[in-house]
Amino acid sequence: MKHRTSAKMVLAGLTLALMGSAGAFAQEAQTGGTLRVLGTAEVDRFDTVPPATADTGSFFRAVSRQLINFAASTDAEEQIAPQADLAESVPTPTDEGLTYTFTLRQGANWDAPDGPRQIVAADVERGFMRLCNPSIPAPAVSYFEDLIVGFAEFCSGFADVEPTVEAMKAYIESSDVEGIETPSENTVVFKLRYAANDFIYLLTLPVTTPAPVEVLDYLPDSPEYRENFISNGPYTVESYVPDTQVTLVRNQAWEAASDPLRKAYVDTIEIIAGVQPDAAMQQLQSGDGDMLYDINVPPVTVQMLTMQGDEKISTLAEGASRMIWINTVSENNDGALRNPLVRQALNYAVNKAAIVQQLGGPEFATPLNGIFPLGILGHHDFEPYPTPNSEGDVEKAKELLAEAGYPDGLSLKMPFRNAGNGAAEAQVLQASLQEAGFEIELIPTPAPDFYPRLITNFDNALNGVWDLVPSGWSPDWPGGAARSIFQPQYTYDGTHGTFNFSDYNNEAANEVADRALATSDLAEAEQLWNEVDEIVMADPPTVPLISQTTVLYHGAAVQNFLPYAAGGNGDWTNVWLSR
Known part of the structure; x- marks a missing residue:
């Protein structure tokens, strides 16, 4: 069968066919508990700069925030509508589409080593600067190199920097990107070389996550980076066993009032690796697991669940x-x-x-x-x-x-x-x-x-x-x-x-x-x-x-299962547990 996608269909966004989702909203929200997420492979990146699989989007949703992001929703149009996250609002470009000005939300914090610290404009610029780090390729840098004024020149200069932590830190701290202006601590201005009708969408990418100054003391995504992980999302990394499990706990620096997109109902999220698809489905059905990470629901299982009228199955x-x-x-x-x-x-x-x-x-x-x-x-x-x-x-x-x-x-x-x-x-x-x-x-x-x-x-x-x-x-x-x-x-x-x-x-x-x-x-x-x-x-x-x-599926204890289209799964940060 052949299909044609029209402009209208693209504007409507992703097609979400939910079966029997009404029950997800039957109970009042509950806080607490541990969400168990099952996967075959581990979370392959903690740092937003290096390349990562698409599945990692769910992890970054929980531990990082960007200027712009998307809502978790069952509504197809809402899923693809850019929403203000760290920014107070989605700006309208000026200067014939070449200038974007953002004001940062107050109360959006880092869980810094010396205590909660407000995210500031310099952190946003620093996050973009790290994309040019030659020690580890960042595929998304190509989106911005010729788009943001001066960004290609900054990246070109970074290529000549000695690949040591000290030299790279010194280059970032002594440099600026001409097209990323920080006139105040809560204002960031982007200057573009040409109008791009998807720039706001680009700012939803995890690679645009601001960076606290402390991360310059480590190579990107190195063991040292992971051991000293700093979050600006509702959760942070408590422990990590390679190829086995990542455990996320509440980020005590996160303020719910500053985050319009994540409710963070559960206390803990365990991402468990090494689980094969059939075993994962058995655990979801028995209540030993709650959600899936990088696992596709086996077709035979989907057909069986559909015949049974299981309301916990949906497609995206x-x-x-x-x-x-x-x-x-x-x-x-x-x-x-x-x-x-x-x-x-x-x-x-x-x-x-x-x-x-x-x-x-x-x-x-x-x-x-x-x-x-x-x-x-x-x-x-x-x-x-x-x-x-x-x-x-x-x-x-x-x-x-x-x-x-x-x-x-x-x-x-x-x-x-x-x-x-x-x-x-x-x-x-x-x-x-x-x-x-x-x-x-x-x-x-x-x-x-x-x-x-x-x-x-x-x-x-x-x-x-x-x-x-x-x-x-x-x-x-x-x-x-x-x-x-x-x-x-x-x-x-x-x-x-x-x-x-x-x-x-x-x-x-x-x-x-x-x-x-x-x-x-x-x-x-x-x-x-x-x-x-x-x-x-x-x-x-x-x-x-x-x-x-x-095909999406979740355990019976999971309530308020809302698809997060940018992560290709349900949103860990908005579900609660009925057990």
Whole structure:
């Protein structure tokens, strides 16, 4: 089935189909208790600067605050409406869209070592400065480098700083970003080089979290950083056992009156790693667990719960997608994957319908033919590599391989994330690709290593450690988020991007994307993002697989379960427990 996403649909936001949610509001709110959140992998980052998986958004929601954020809500329009968080209000830009002025809320505090301390404008600027730290790549820096006046120059200077704590701290403390002005302790002014219709959305990203001066004494996300964690959210880290558990407790410096988005009903949040999906579902149903972290509800379980009329199940279409990345920079097979014909053959070969079925059927996934999934401005109905019923076209793939000079096929290495549905997905992909002449070596990779150590390390691509890699992506914010898909994954400015796994770049697509971001006409933006999609897919660096629907489930004790679209799950900071 083909779907078309209109501008009106994108404005309406994420589609949330709740079943029987009325019971969640039947009781009065209760404070106290321990919320048990179950996951297969651990929280992979405590620091908001380094790259992190989309699931970490729920963790950052609990321990950090930004100028702007989103409400947890069952209302689709409210889910994507930017809300004031640390800022007193959402400002209207001045100077023809080039200036944004924010006033900080009073009572918004750090749990600093010497006691609660008000968050000030310098903390906001310091948070942006840390994005340029060369000791650990921050993929989101690309959103701001050419947008904020002087930010690219600041980052360029940081690249020459000796990678020691002392030198990096000295550079930040002795510098300023020209386009981030702090005229008073409670006022921050951003000056932009050009009007960008999604700047307010960019400020919802965890990477824009202000930074207290104390964090400059540690390398980003180092063991020392984690041991001396400083929160500005309603919860903070009490203890951390690697690969096992993170325990959050109330941040005593947090003042409820200063936070319009988080109620913080529970006293403690335990995020428990190493739990497999079936076991997690059993614990939720028995009452030994409450919510899920990085676990997809197994399709068979969903079907059973739906038949039983279980009111604790719901779905959220958050713009998530799955794709295969193609390594175009290594010398494997004499650089065969640099040939567009080979990459096109891969697009024809894959049986996307089989992936949909592996995920549980059309209720859970839809075949995807471009870089923008359902629910994202830019998604449209086109098939650059059409196959019958999305089941792949083996003969067409073989024809292109032969035309490219590989009539006997190619042998390719494909690591996969050995968690959740990773192994099953890899086997489905292997089967369809092998039919078309691609001999696929599957390489299981532990979940904690897959993104942080293997795929986001560009040297592994350059050295041919992998040829293909199944990957997932969720937009960095709800709503019109085409930039958050295109820019980090499909642009290259000379600096290796963390999630652009093979330095793909297309100047024609970049030029059209710039126009899409500058216009205030939503219909025009939609058409331009459509054009971006078509330009990229004519010379494909990826094989789009599916748009994914997230199935949400929680234990019976969880009340007021409200989806937080930016985290792709229920909001830990707004539920309470009936036990």
